[in-house]
Amino acid sequence: RQPKEKEPSNTSVELPPELCSIIMSPISIATFYSFSFVPSIMHRIESLLIAVNLKKMLADDCMQKVLEAITTKKCQEKIDLESLETLGDSFLKYATGQWLFKTCQNDLKGSLSFKRDKMISNSALCEHGCDHNLPGFIRDETFDPKMWIIPGDQSINYSLDEELLSTTRKVYNRGRRKVESKKVADVVEALIGAFISSTGSRLAALSFMNWVGIKVDNILYKSHIPVPPDIHVDIKNLESLLKYSFHDHSLLEEALTHGSWKRPNYQRLEFLGDSVLDYLITMHLYRPGMKPELLTNLRSASVNNECYALSAVKAGLHEYILHKSQELKDLIAVAVLHVEQLRFVTTFGWEWEATYPKVLGDIIESVAGAIFIDSGYNEEIVFKKIGALLEPMITPETLKLHPVIELKELCENRPYKKKEHVVCRDDGTASVTVEVIDANGVKHERSCIEGNIDMAKKLASRAVLKSLKESMPST
Numbered sequence: 364r365q366p367k368e369k370e371p372s373n374t375s376v377e378l379p380p381e382l383c384s385i386i387m388s389p390i391s392i393a394t395f396y397s398f399s400f401v402p403s404i405m406h407r408i409e410s411l412l413i414a415v416n417l418k419k420m421l422a423d424d425c426m427q428k429v430l431e432a433i434t435t436k437k438c439q440e441k442i443d444l445e446s447l448e449t450l451g452d453s454f455l456k457y458a459t460g461q462w463l464f465k466t467c468q469n470d471l472k473g474s475l476s477f478k479r480d481k482m483i484s485n486s487a488l489c490e491h492g493c494d495h496n497l498p499g500f501i502r503d504e505t506f507d508p509k510m511w512i513i514p515g516d517q518s519i520n521y522s523l524d525e526e527l528l529s530t531t532r533k534v535y536n537r538g539r540r541k542v543e544s545k546k547v548a549d550v551v552e553a554l555i556g557a558f559i560s561s562t563g564s565r566l567a568a569l570s571f572m573n574w575v576g577i578k579v580d581n582i583l584y585k586s587h588i589p590v591p592p593d594i595h596v597d598i599k600n601l602e603s604l605l606k607y608s609f610h611d612h613s614l615l616e617e618a619l620t621h622g623s624w625k626r627p628n629y630q631r632l633e634f635l636g637d638s639v640l641d642y643l644i645t646m647h648l649y650r651p652g653m654k655p656e657l658l659t660n661l662r663s664a665s666v667n668n669e670c671y672a673l674s675a676v677k678a679g680l681h682e683y684i685l686h687k688s689q690e691l692k693d694l695i696a697v698a699v700l701h702v703e704q705l706r707f708v709t710t711f712g713w714e715w716e717a718t719y720p721k722v723l724g725d726i727i728e729s730v731a732g733a734i735f736i737d738s739g740y741n742e743e744i745v746f747k748k749i750g751a752l753l754e755p756m757i758t759p760e761t762l763k764l765h766p767v768i769e770l771k772e773l774c775e776n777r778p779y780k781k782k783e784h785v786v787c788r789d790d791g792t793a794s795v796t797v798e799v800i801d802a803n804g805v806k807h808e809r810s811c812i813e814g815n816i817d818m819a820k821k822l823a824s825r826a827v828l829k830s831l832k833e834s835m836p837s838t
Contacts, residue, residue, distance in 0.1 A: 403506070403508055411426070411430060425557055425558065425560075425561035425562065428447070428557035428558075428560055428561040429554070429557055430442070431443070431444060431447060431553070431557065432444050432447050432550060432553035432554045432556065432557040433500050433501050433502055433550055433553070433554075434502045435501065435502065435503045435546060435549075437503050437504065437505060438502055438503065438504065438505060438506065439505050440506075443655070444549060444550060444553035445553075445655030445659075446556070446649070446653055446654075446655045446658050447552075447553040447554075447556030447557050447560060448549050448552045448553040448556060448655075449556070449645065449649075449655065449658050449659055449662060450555075450556035450559055450560060450645060450646070450649050450658075451551075451552035451553055451554065451555035451556030451557075451559065451568075452552045452556075453641050453642045453645035453646075453662075454555055454556065454559055454565065454568055454642055455483050455552060455555055455572070455577070456479070456483065456638045456641055456642065457638045457639060457641065457642035458565070458568070458569060458572065458577075458579045459479050459482050459483055459577070459579055459638075460475070460479055460634060460635060460637070460638030460639075461579075461635065461638065461639075461740075462579040462580070463475050463478055463479055463482075464631065464634065464635045470631075471630045471631060472630035472631060472633060472634045475631070475634045476634065482577065483577075485544060485545050485548040486544065486548075488547070488548035488551045488552065489544040489545070489547040489548045489551075490576075491551060491575045491576040491577060492547040492548065492550060492551045492575065493547060494575075494576060495574070495575055495576070497547060497550055497551065497554075497575075498542045498547050500550075501542055501546060501547070501550055503540075503542060503546060504540075551575060554571060554575075555568050555571060555572060558570075558571050559646070560649070560651065595616060595685055596615070596616050596619060596683050596685065597683070598612050598615060598616075600683075601615060601619075601683055602615075604678060604679065604680070605730070605734070605748055605752075606748060606751065607734055607738075607744070607748045609733070609734075609737050610737055611736075611737055614632070614733040614736060614737050615730070615733055615737075616685070617629060617632060617729075617733065618632045618726065618729040618730045618732065618733040619680075619683050619684055619685055619726055619729070619730070620685045620686075621684055621685060621686035621688070621691065621722055623686045623687045623688040623691065624685045624686055624687055625687075626685070629725060629726065629729035631732075632728075632729040632730075632732035632733050632736075633725045633726075633728045633729040633732065634732070635732035635735065635736070636727070636728035636729050636730065636731035636732030636733070636735065637728045637732075639731055639732065639735050639742070639745055640666065640727075640728060640731050640745075640749065641666050642742075643742055643745060643746045643750075644662070644665050644666050644746075644756075645658075645662050645666070647746065647750075647756070648661045648662060648665065648757075657759060657762075660762060660764060660768070661757060661759065661762055663765065663768075664713070664757055664762060664763065664764075664765065665753075665756065665757050667724075668721060668724030668725070669713065669715050669719075669724065670724075670753070671723070671724035671725075671727035671728065671753075672698070672715070672719050672720075672721075672723035672724040672727075673702065673714070673715070674727055674752045674753050675723045675724065675726055675727050675752075676698065676699055676702045676723060677702065677752075678752045680726055680727070680730070680752075681695050681698075681699060681723055681726075684722060684726060686722075691720060691722065694719070694720040695720055695722075695723065697717070698717075698719040698720060698723060701715070701716070701717055701719070713763065713765050713766060713821060713825075715818070716822065717813070717818070718813050718814030718815055718818050727749065727752065727753075730749070731745055731749045734748055734749070765821065766821050766822075766824040766825040766828055767820055767821060767824045769824075769828060770797070770799070770824045770827060770828050773828070773831065774799060777801075777802060778802045779799050779800065779801055779802065779831075780799065780800045781797070781798070781799045782797075782798040782799075783795065783796070783797050783798070783820075784796040784798075785816060785819075785820075787816070788812075791814065792812055792813065792814055793812070793813060793814075793815060793816040793819045794810065794811070794812045794819065795810065795811055795812075795813075795816065795819035795820050795823045796808065796809070796810040796823065797809055797810075797820070797823040797824050797826075797827045798827075799827050799831060801831060801834065805834065807827050807830040807831055807834070808827070809823045809826035809827050809830070810823060811823040811826070
């Protein structure tokens with residue numbers, strides 16, 4: 364008689380963990396625990412290899428900066444592209460602005476600005492990036508060790524698709540992913556910033572820009588506007604004020620000529636000087652490892668028409684502006700009186716409490732453009748001469764946020780509700796009402812009428828901020 368086979372049992376035995384022990388001799392628990400770091404280590408190695416592959420396509424150095432430039436904030440790592448993007452953005456504006464100034468010698472500021480905006484728009488940068496397969500290198504996902512898959516694993520759930528990302532090498536990705544067009548544009552700017560930051564040379568950044576499709580080859584510039592020098596402005600006094608002697612005096616006169624004067628005005632030089640100062644000041648403020656928010660706030664507080672206008676008045680440049688407008692003369696006089704009464708300690712801030720003529724800030728940019736051309740495009744000379752007018756320059760310790768930004772951040776960090784109402788009037792003025800309801804339900808509302816929306820928003824926001832701070836309990 365054959366013995367009856369036992370049916371398989373579905374029962375299980377549960378053992379108390381306290382009475383059990385893991386036998387892994389000779390592997391210690393500490394060694395076993397260290398295995399948990401393998402996914403993170405492999406992830407970092409994989410990320411570095413991606414950066415190496417991209418670096419080989421571009422240059423032979425700055426691997427760490429390339430890795431930083433292709434890492435978005437979404438990865439939640441210690442490094443991300445935002446600071447390099449800010450730096451790259453300023454250089455992109457500078458390089459394209461200079462190229463357009465040289466090649467489009469009959470265009471005024473409006474046309475030049477339109478062409479530059481088109482060249483450096485997010486859509487244009489994204490197109491350049493996609494043409495060179497940059498999206499495949501972008502790191503845009505938070506790393507989770509528990510979800511890590513061994514490279515080369517060909518399981519059913521994670522099939523590998525082979526994609527050709529360059530003409531010389533193949534990269535394997537798990538499936539496909541979507542990358543926003545703005546992120547591609549941001550990476551292009553960040554890579555420009557990476558070359559500026561790592562090499563300190565604009566030639567490397569220009570080389571990358573030309574490689575990616577932004578053609579801005581250096582072209583010699585020759586002034587085509589014959590302006591008789593030493594006729595309408597006191598050149599010697601101006602040169603003494605600027606501590607710079609011009610080779611071409613007509614450039615200095617053009618830099619101070621308003622549109623109401625019957626001569627070529629400062630528009631083109633203003634366009635050039637704007638981008639030059641933006642880049643030079645951003646480079647001055649940038650420090651490796653600096654928080655992106657800090658660099659952005661420092662840049663916005665330093666590179667703006669309000670700061671430049673204060674600098675022009677404090678230096679006395681307003682006295683040399685060539686114009687034929689009684690209205691402009693009156694506005695300048697009011698602005699100068701305002702500066703004298705407030706006695707500003709620094710030119711970097713948001714201290715203006717009334718609308719001022721834009722020409723005051725414009726002439727700082729146009730003079731910078733004039734010195735830039737006259738010195739043979741010497742960035743160091745421009746920063747030294749114009750920087751002296753902007754002293755004392757802002758630092759992280761002296762930084763003051765714009766009232767609109769400060770109020771926005773305060774409302775985001777506290778349970779406050781903010782509303783804003785803007786009305787543009789027929790007389791050219793703007794009325795802005797800012798309302799904030801605090802945590803106790805108290806409404807803080809202020810209105811302001813000014814010559815432009817930005818000034819009205821700033822003053823209304825400042826008044827609401829003051830009211831909110833006064834209502835807060837002292838600590």
